[in-house]
Amino acid sequence: MQESVLSSRRAPPEDCAAAAAAAAEDDADEPKSRRSASFPGARISAAAAAAFFGLFFFLLLVLVFAARGAQPRPVFCGSPYDALTRSALLVRRLDGLASDFGSLGVPWCRSKQGKTVEWTTNDLLKGLEEFLPVYETRPIKNNMYGMGFDHSFGLWFMVRWLKPDLMIESGAFKGHSTWVLRQAVPEARIISLSPRHPEKYLKKGPAYVDKNCTYFAGKDFVDFGSVDWAKVMDKHGISDLSQVVVFFDDHQNELKRLKQALKAGFQNLIFEDNYDTGTGDHYSLRQICDQSYIRGGGHSCFIDSDEARIRSKRKKFWEKAVDIEELCGKGDAWWGVRGYVRDNFNHSNKAIPYEEHFENSRFLESVLDVYWELPPVAGPSLTHQTRYDPARAPNPIIEDGQYGLFQRLGLGRLETSVFNGYTQMLYVQISPSTS
DSSP states (O other), rough: OGGGOOOOOOOOOOOHHHHHHHHHHHTTTTHHHSSOOOEEEEEEEEOHHHHHHHHHHHHHHHHHHHHTTSSSSOOOOOOOOSHHHHHHHHSSTTTTTTOOOTOOOOOOOOSSSSOOSSSHHHHHHHHHHHHHHHHOOOSSOOOOSSOOOOHHHHHHHHHHHOOOOOEEOOOTSHHHHHHHHHHHTTTSSEEEEEEEEEGGGGGTSSOOOOOTTEEEGGGGOOOGGOOOOOHHHHTTTTOOOGGGGEEEOOOOEEEEEEEHHHHHHHOOOESOOOTTTTTTTSOOHHHHHHOTTTOOOOOOOOTTSSHHHHHHHHTOTTTTTOOOOHHOOOOGGGSSTEEEEETTTTTEEEEEHHHHHHHHHHHHHHHHEEEEEEEOOOHHOOOOOOSGGGGGGGGBBBBBBBHHHHTTTTTGGOOOGGGGTOOOOEEEOOOOOOO
């Protein structure tokens, strides 16, 4: 996609007073035009003065409107994910253009106490600098249908930060995620559950099998929800379940997986594919939390709405953008995928009433301690990704205008295809309901 179609994203001002001052500075000439002026040594008539000033300000207005694209820009203070702010932003967006991160809303599940993660953007930037040379040594260079760079970094960073004694992965594919886990915490134990053993892929090309990993795979496969985890934890000498991280990349109903993890006593969960509403092959936590009462959530199925118009335009630029016809099902159902709960690689697909969907969101709020979505590594003008719609994603770690930083970290060395796998990777910390 041509970079020329990407307009710059204007982040919400951190200081409304500063924003107002900037706006006042932009318009400073206007009040000055109303002041009387004297010209020493010159004598002109009132009519001549009026004609002069009229011509002067006409030319000034032409210049100002040309510089601003013939449309003044209002200043918005507040979060781009707030419903009122988002509505105002939608009205002034240029249809379909720009990345406009978060302009269509980023539903963020509410936690019990409002806790958030300990790491910051600076921590993520430092992690990127450290991770890139690690990623370049990966055994599977072309991980088609598996994790790309964004999620590989996200998994590595989160696990490295949490420093677990034991890591469990449900869904291994060719073993790339197992390799990432091993690089993140080399001394930790790994349990991998996968219907097909990664060693099977070695016959066809690059794959990774960890000699110190316990595999429940192939003929020994057991589904995550069927494992006697108390017995397994005892076998591995794990008594503190807060020192365990569970990574799900198995395309199963995420609510089902969360309840199974909760029953087993696990607290730290990472979901690789936290699909946006209207997309994906399984019911995700993001879909559950996409509620109108949640900041950044809710939808309109009105075909003539601003949202419908913007979504339709964005499909021309982003492969995973979803328009109203794809989003809304019978009775204007927009939760899940057109009101359906998909599970098991889309092999199970049943309708769910909104009442049940709403209750699912309330249940999540009762057990969530932390909810955090991995931002995209960099803006699309830098990565040239065309798949996910930035309007439904949080601000990237490296923003579109930060070309120097992108190059300094070495990200420009990577093939652009590795940036096309972003699907809102998620970290959640859970504990039993206190209600």
